[in-house]
Each structure stands twice: as structure tokens, then as C-alpha cells.
Amino acid sequence: MAARRAASSILSRRPIPRPVAASSIGESALLGAGSARGWLPGALHRFSSAPAAAAAAATEEPIQPPVDVKYTKLLINGNFVDAASGRTFATVDPRTGDVIAHVAEGDAEDINRAVAAARRAFDEGPWPRMTAYERCRVLLRFADLIEQHAEEIAALETWDGGKTLEQTRGMEVPMVARYMRYYAGWADKIHGLVVPADGPHHVQVLHEPIGVAGQIIPWNFPLLMFAWKVGPALACGNAVVLKTAEQTPLSALFVASLLHEAGLPEGVLNVVSGFGPTAGAALCSHMGVDKLAFTGSTGTGKIVLELAARSNLKPVTLELGGKSPFIVMDDADVDQAVELAHRALFFNQGQCCCAGSRTFVHERVYDEFVEKSKARALNRVVGDPFRRGVEQGPQIDGEQFKKILRYVQSGVDSGATLVAGGDRAGSRGFYIQPTVFADVKDEMKIAQEEIFGPVQTILKFSTVEEVVRRANDSPYGLAAGVFTQRLDAANTMARALRVGTVWVNTYDVFDAAVPFGGYKMSGVGREKGVYSLRNYLQTKAVVTPIKDAAWL
């Protein structure tokens, strides 16, 4: 088969480049404060050096992480404790597959203990009873502590999750502090409405904390998802039981200890490491939990919602999968579009729910776009995430690694043209070559399912109407990118795309105040921004007659 031959010829060229002399943090502007600077041509030159022929960084000896693992136990009621069962599980370094640490493995019994602690903290403890200003101050101190421990936190995050240190240290850890300060500022600005009545009544709306929130976070952005979930829940005065992903339990335990140092009362935040079918399911079905928030796959999201329905009908926020279109119009500056589309997909090893994983390119610029995307992918620096200049680390674990390679095979089998990558990178750990498919058709599996890896799929289109129809023809609706200078096309597509976020001439802008969440099977509810507070507040109407009202 032609496609197979193409794949093997690509592979024979060893497209894993050596680290280029990248002196600054590659994607620091990616999640920056609304800035497009990092996306624009100046940034391109950083990555313009020619790919090296051999000696993948991924095959070098792994750099020793500059951090010790201090916390491996469950955090329940302000104390680090062993699992009730005494069991532990291994968390693994995705660079090598070696064990980093054995972590206490929480299951139903530990969830029961954590919920009981949270329940007490909420029902009787000081947290919901102190002033919002005091809660605000705790969160502000927490933000300061995160900044003080930024090096350690970033190193843990990189070690456990394979994310580049430049990304965790340069962007993610500062953003956690930034999110916490954002929510701190909301704590004392939670307003209910005083409502007009049809008759002589005085009506007020109180927004009360919802109670004990169960939160389940994924492994792709452990700290950022911690911030998205814990920040608003705490600002609103709730207690929390947080289950981290079994792949990445370490950073949440560390920052949770800082939160207690900042003055969080015991029991307000409990962190249970463990697995979905045991700890996660116990949390979702718990009768003492008042609210669930989950980020992860659509498949698991369904189970979460179902368990909530079967237990106490607790409301659920879901932030699930996506197959987000990135649409390049014919007026695009191709170099800029290529770079933006490249980052939209490859950022974080492609392990982003909102990855721009269907790159729709207008037929007039298609060939040039494919050629340049290939060159950019071949130039992408894969290697030890602790090394400076590395753009892409390993995938999170063996399971994901194998799954992605199966999708690559499926792309080849279904007749897409493999123009770059297509295989593992290096000989150990979970590294995958930056992979690009061209001539992808809508009906191919790689254009329909979430791959969650460094695999770009490029599709051709000719009209706005057509691309909108095809972009919307997906069970997902998380995000979309639109790349054009034409105001009318931008406005039309911004409204026509059935997704929770449209980035126009930018991508992956995750400012604290911008709501994020999905349409369709990408989820329910919104996180970040003022909208996130709704997830953690009850709404109570208080009505009383008013005698001789001066006005109504």
C-alpha cells in the first residue's frame, strides 16, 4: 500500500530532532494573559533550525528530578494517613516507566472517611462560617506559597506527568497561583439578587455554599485542574473531597499541604489518591456528597452522571472529551496558521481535551499548509521534559502510548497520508513522534475519535458553510479555532460552531475569567470565570410579606 510505504519511508528518516537551541520557554504565551505574542511570527524563528538526523533526546539518560517526593499518603481531615486497606499503588515516571513512589491507594472506605471529615468541616466547622474576606485571605496566602515552592511543584508535575519543565515551571504553576488569586477575589463578591415580586412581598436570593463537593481530576493537567475545581469550591465556602488521577497523584498532595499551611481548617480539603472504579465510583455514589465535578473522558463522564442519578441526584459538572476543529481560511498567513495549528494540537503531548485535533484547511492554501505543517512537526523537539528546549515529553503511560499508536495505524489503514512521524520515539518510556496525517476524510476514525496524543489530522474544505457543517458533525463540542482576517467570516463562525469556546486567531487562551466547558457530549456546565461559582452555590429564595410597602 502506498500509505504504508509512505509511513516506512518517513520512519527511515528518524524524524526525532535533537533539542534545538531554544533559549526561552516555547509556549509560555500559550496560556498567558490573552496575549497573542507567542503565536505570531517572531516566535516561529525559535523553532526554525534544521532537524538533527539522529540521537533522540528521548534515548538519553533521564535527568534526575530536582525534588523529593514528600507526600504519598491520603490527606484526610488535615492529616496524611495510610489507606484503610493499607494498600499502595505505584506512580510511574513516563520517561522510563520506572516507579517514582508508592502512593496510598484510597478506596470506598477512605472515601467514606474523607466525606465524613468534609461533612463535619462543612456542617460544624469554621470554613463556611468565617467571613468571605477571611476565606479570601487564606486563598491569597495559598497563592503566595505556591509561588514560593514553584520549583518543587513544577518538578513534581513534570516527573509524574511527563510535561516539560518549561511548561510546568513557566506557565502552569504561575497559573495555579493566578487562578487562586482570581477566586480569592470572588469570595467576597458573591451576590444574590433582590427580586421584584408581583405583590406585596420582599424577596431576596441567597447564594449558599452547596456543601461537600466531590471532585475528580484528570492526569493531563493535574495542577491546573486542581485549581479549576478547588478554587471556586473553596471561595464559595464548601468542603471538598478530591480524587486525583492514579497516574498523577503527587502534585495535588503537595499543594494541599500548602493550603493547610495557608490556614485552611482541617477537613475542608481532603485528597484521596486512587482509581476510578473504586475511589472514584465511591465518591460519585456517596449519599453524603452534595455535588460532583469531573474532568476526564466522555465514557467515564457517563458513568459519573449515572452514579449521581442512582444515588442522591447530586448535580454534576462534566468537562469531557473533544475533537475540536481548527479552521484555516484562505486569507490566512500560512506560516502563522501552521504554527498556531501545530501548537493547538501538539501542546502537552497532544493530551488536551481541547486539542485542535481536526485541522480544516481551505483548499487554496492546503498544499502549502500541509508541507509546512510537516516541516514544523519534524522540527518539534521531543525529549526529556526536564531538558531545556524540549517541546514534547513522553505520553502519560503505556496504555495511552499504545492507544495512540493504534490510532496512527488506523489512520494509515484508512488511507490517510502519513506525512510526518508515525512511530514511537526512542526505545524506552512513552515518547511518540510528532505525527501528521494529510488527506484525512471525515469518516475516518482518526477524524472522529479523540486520540489524545501528538497526531495532527489535516482535512481540506472549500466554503464556510461546508466547514461549519463538517466541524459541527461531531458528538463533541468543546472548542474551535478560527483563523482568518475576515471579520464577517469570524463572526459567522463564532456563532455557528456548536462549541463552548471559539478562539479566533489564537488558541488555548485559558485566562481565569474566561468560562470553559462543552456543548453536546463534551460536557455539562462551565468552569472558570464567574460562571464557575454557580457550580458550587445553592440558590435560596427568601420571601416574606411586606406591609404598607413604600414601593414594589
Add this chain to the structure above:
Amino acid sequence: MAAAVANGDKGFEVPKLEIKFTKLFINGRFVDAVSGKTFETRDPRTGEVTARIAEGDKADVDLAVKAAREAFDHGPWPRMSGFQRGRILHKFADLVEQHTEELAALDTVDAGKLFAMGKAIDIPGGANLLRYYAGAADKIHGETLKMARPCHGYTLKEPVGVVGHIVPWNYPTTMFFFKVSPALAAGCTMVVKPAEQTPLSALFYAHLAKEAGVPDGVLNVVPGFGPTAGAAISSHMDIDKVSFTGSTEVGRLVMEAAAKSNLKPVSLELGGKSPVIVFDDADLDMAVSLVHMATYTNKGEICVAGSRIYVQEGIYDAFVKKASEMAKKSVVGDPFNPRVHQGPQIDKDQYEKVLKYIDIGTREGATLVTGGKPCGENGYYIEPTIFTNEEMSIAQEEIFGPVMALMKFKTVEEAIQKANSTRYGLAAGIVTKNIDIANTVSRSIRAGAIWINCYLGFDPDAPFGGYKMSGFGKDMGMDALEKYLHTKAVVTPLYNTPWL
């Protein structure tokens, strides 16, 4: 019998105070006035001169506006993100807190305010307000609109530009931060004129703001007098907004100057004659303490002073007796003395004005229950005073001193009618356990703040400002940001839109 005077009491320490800042603060530097002139600021405990301060007038206001204009039109402040502004305001708040003792002492020697209160409330309150608006700076939202035609519309909330703030002397710190914090959060630049009686802490705050990272030209402080510096601000063609707190009479001049110059929007927080209504079902002791606090806090120099006290007939006599006993126990004296409840009035003018009102009250036939006289050998101390009887001018005009006017009423309707029979509408207190009375009276009183079973219920999140001739526009809360923001509507046609 007169209230105790604690001036002879030497069992306390007056902190050593060095006055560090006496010049105008313009474009990030302390400078002399263009004219070279200075004025005296005096210690109301003694009437003696504390410091000589550079006296700003029109020429200095022009320079300050020029700096603020430049900082707004070309500087980084409105161009950085709200979050970055918020970080600087947080730092500013931390610096204020670190200097609490020194700042409280400045306000005490400048305004005769209780040192202990300054340390516990005024200065930390300023820091808290800064933190509130630090957290608000990244929460200024425009809206996308529901248009009647195939159009996309949205609003932008833009900083209004250069703001003139004119601040009074009774709460030099609190009023400074009422005005400056939301304006900074909104991204405005500003010229602040503190009162000529109390310039010291404002200059110190200018210094701390710079240290915190507020860029040069964003916050300018020009001490001076109303008819010169104040008038120059109000009538300046290059100031986009004036925010004033002070008397109703001066507020009128500010608004007139704004109208005659560039029609700049104005917000005014003016005088009051705020009622406190005590119903028969009230806990008497609690009500007496509440009313005492409402009237005498800050020696009655407070725009929201509970200066008309209406007590229902069933408890009126008992109330008068207890209120009088409490006033007599109040300790007047050196505000640095922690045992003291009431310091001196701000200056000779105010002191004489208060005594004149007391004289008028007596002559018009009101009954003087207690107080009524100056106390102490020097300085501007006045005894806590209580009058009873109705329909006197002391119950109509703002005295701005430690004078309580106690009056009797029978029914809820009568209380409402009396409470509203004033040209002011700043605040009101209600003391009752009855939910219907509380709710009915709350809606019926034409005033901007209603405090039920409490008084001075100020909070960073609670907007504050008057009805009627007490002014318009709100300080504090998210409402205060609105004063410093323009709303711009942006509209563009939509083609082939899937929904409208």
C-alpha cells in the same frame, strides 16, 4: 455634670512621630508648590502647628492633571491587565498594613481621631478595601447583547480617564481609599486633593503606592484649599470625572464648576441628618448603646451620624435617662489615650460651629439633658451633648459634632414621615425585633443605607451613597467601579448567523 476629661491622665504614651512627607506628590515625585507657598496643619489636641505643607493651587493642579493625563493616555496603567493592577493593589495593601501604627498616628495628630480606632479600624480598613478592589480589578465585565436586528453587539467597560478626587478631613484614610481604590482598579489615573486639615496620611499613601509599583503619574496628591486647588480640579477641562465627599454646600459648587467647564460627570457624597428609629420592642440597653455609637463615633464628625434619634413613646423616658447616663460616662480627652472615647473636634471653625448650634438649640427651647459645654484647657474638646424636644433647627441641619437630638414618636407611619422630613437621605438606623416593621421601614425611608439593629454597617462589598441632597453615586462595592468606567457599545452586522 460634665463628662470626664482625661487630659490630666498621663498613663499612656504618645508615639514619637516624624512627619516625612509635606510636599505635593506629582508624577511620582514630592515637589514644592509652584508658588512656593505652604500652609499649616494643626494638631486639634492643642491647636499647635504640626507641619507646614506645600500649598497646591491651580498651577499645581494643572501639573498634576498633565501627569495623570500622560499616564492615562500613554502610560502602562490602563494598558496592563486587571490582574496585574490587582497584584499592585495587593502589594499596596500589604504596605499600608505594615505601616498601620505610623499612619494611625498621623490621622490622630491631624484629625484628633482615636489612635486605637485608627489602628484597629481605619488603617486596616483601608488595606481591606484595597484588597477588595484588587480582587475586583479582573472582574470588570462588559456584556454581549441581544440585538433586535442581525447584529452582534457588546459593551466594553473602559476606564473613564483622569479622575479628580476631593477628600474630606473626618476620615482621611477611609475616604482616601473609598475613592482611590476603585478608580485604580478600573485603570484610571487621578489627582487627589486631601482636605487642608488632614493632608498627612494622603501624602504617605502616595509614597506607599509608588513603592507598591503604581506607575508615576497615576496617583497624584495635591494638598490645598477648596477655593483654589479644589476649584481648579472641579473646573478642569482635562479631568474626566470628579468624585467629591464633603458638605452639601461645597458639593453644589463642585457640580456647578463641572457643569460650567467640560460637563464632567460628578459623584457626590454629601451631608446627612440620619435618623435612628427605636421601636418599643427594642432591647433598651442595646438600643441606647447603638444610638450612642451612632451619634458620637468620631466625635460626631461623620456624615452618617445618627443625629436625629426617634424613640417610640413606650420606652422614651427610660431611653432618655439611660442615653444621658451613657453620655456622661463617655471619656473625652487625648485621642492617644486608650481610655478615651472621644477626641477633639477637627479645628477651631468646627468647634465654634458646634458650640453655636448648641447655643441655638438652647435658645430655641430644646431641653439640654447633658453636656453642652467645651471641655479641657486647650484644644477643641466638646462634651457629649443630648437635647430633647422637637422641631428645632438642630434637628434639621448637620451639626457635625457630638450632639444628639432625641425625639418621641407614636406610630410606625409617624416615624417614617418624620424620618423622611429632611432634605438629606444618607443613612438610617432601625432598632426593632419585629420583621414587618423592619421590612416596611427599610423600604420607606428615602436613604442610601439602612442599618437594622446595627449602625455604621459599612462593608467593602456594600455600596454606600445618598438619596436627595446627600448626593449621588456610590462608594464601595462593585457599584463604585461604575463611577470610574465608561460603557461603550460596539455593534457590527452579522451575515448568515445561525441564531440571533
